[in-house]
Amino acid sequence: MKLIPTSLEDCFIVEPVVYKDNRGEFFESYNKRILEKALGTSLSFVQDNHSVSHKGVLRGLHFQIGSKAQAKLVRVLKGEVLDVVVDLRKKSPTFKQVFKTVLSDKKNQMLFIPAGMAHGFLSLSDDTVFLYKCDEYYDREAESGIIFNDPDLNLNWGLPSSEIILSEKDRKLPRLKDLKL
Template sequence: MQATRLSIPDVVLFTPKVFGDERGFFFESFNERIFRELTGLSVNFVQDNHSKSQKGVLRGLHYQLPPKAQGKLVRVVQGEVFDVAVDIRKSSPTFGQWVGEFLSADNKHQMWIPEGFAHGFVTMSDTAEFLYKTTDYYAPEYERCIAWDEEKIGIQWPFLEKPVLSGKDQLGLALNAAEVFG
C-alpha cells in the first residue's frame, strides 16, 4: 500500500497493491498496522457505511462536531466519484482550503479524511457505490452541513450542470455561518 499526503497533509490518499490475473483481483483494503505506519495515527473504526448514488448526485459537505467528530476512510467499489475534503479547523493554516481526488472502482484509491474536515462527493459515472469507515457513530444532533458551492472555499467541482442535492444539502450553510472546529 502506498500513501500520498495531499496538499493539505492531514488528508491522505491510499493506493493499494492490487494482485490480478485472468481470474480477477485481490487487494487488502485496510490493514491497521500499515495505516498506523503510513499516517502515524492509531484509529478505531466503529461503523461502516455504504451508499449508492446516481450520476450528478452531490452529497455534502458533511461533518460531525465534537464530541462525536468522525474521521473517515472512503472508497468506491462501483463507478466513480470526485471526492472532496475541506479543512474546517479554525486554528489550521489550511482553514477553508479543499482537496479533491477521483476515486473509482478501477483505481481503487482510498482517501483518509480526519476529524475537523467537511466531506462531500459528486457521482461522475451512471451510478457509484461508496463505502466509508468512520471513527465514531452517526449522531444526527452533531451533524452539520456546509454549502457545496460556498464561494469562500471555491471547490472546482468537475461538472457542468447543477448537481442533484438532498433537502438537507440544499440547506448547507456558508463557512462563516457554520459551526466549525476550534
C-alpha cells in the same frame, strides 16, 4: 499500502498493493495495523456507511462537530466520484483549504480524511457505490455541513448546478462563513 500526501495536512490518498494475475486481482482494502503504522496514529473504525448514487448526485459537504467529529476512510466500489475535502481545523496550517480528487473502482485508491474536515462527493457515473469507514458513530445532534456552492470556497464540481442532484437537507446547508467552528 502506500500513503500519498494531499495538499491538506493529515489527509492522504491510500494506495493498496494490487496483485493481478490471470484470475483477476486481489488487494487488502483495509488493514488496521498497516494503516495505523503509516499514519502514525491509532484508529478504531466503528461504523461503515454504504451509498448508491446516480450520476449527478452530490452528497455533502458533511461533517460532525466536537467530540463526535469523524475520521473517515472512503473508497469507490463501483463507478467514479469527484471527492472534495475542506479542512475545518482552526489550528491546521491548511485551515479552510480544499482538496479534490477523482476516486474510481478502476484505480482502487482510497482517501483518509482526518476528523475535523468536511467531506462531500459528486457521482460521475450511474449506480456509483461508495463506502466509508468512520471512527465515530453518526450523531444527528453533532451533524453539520457546508453548502456545495459556497462562493467563498469557489468549488468547481465540473457540472452546472442545474444538473446536480441534492437532498433537501443538503440544499439548506449554511455557508462556511456562517458556521461557528
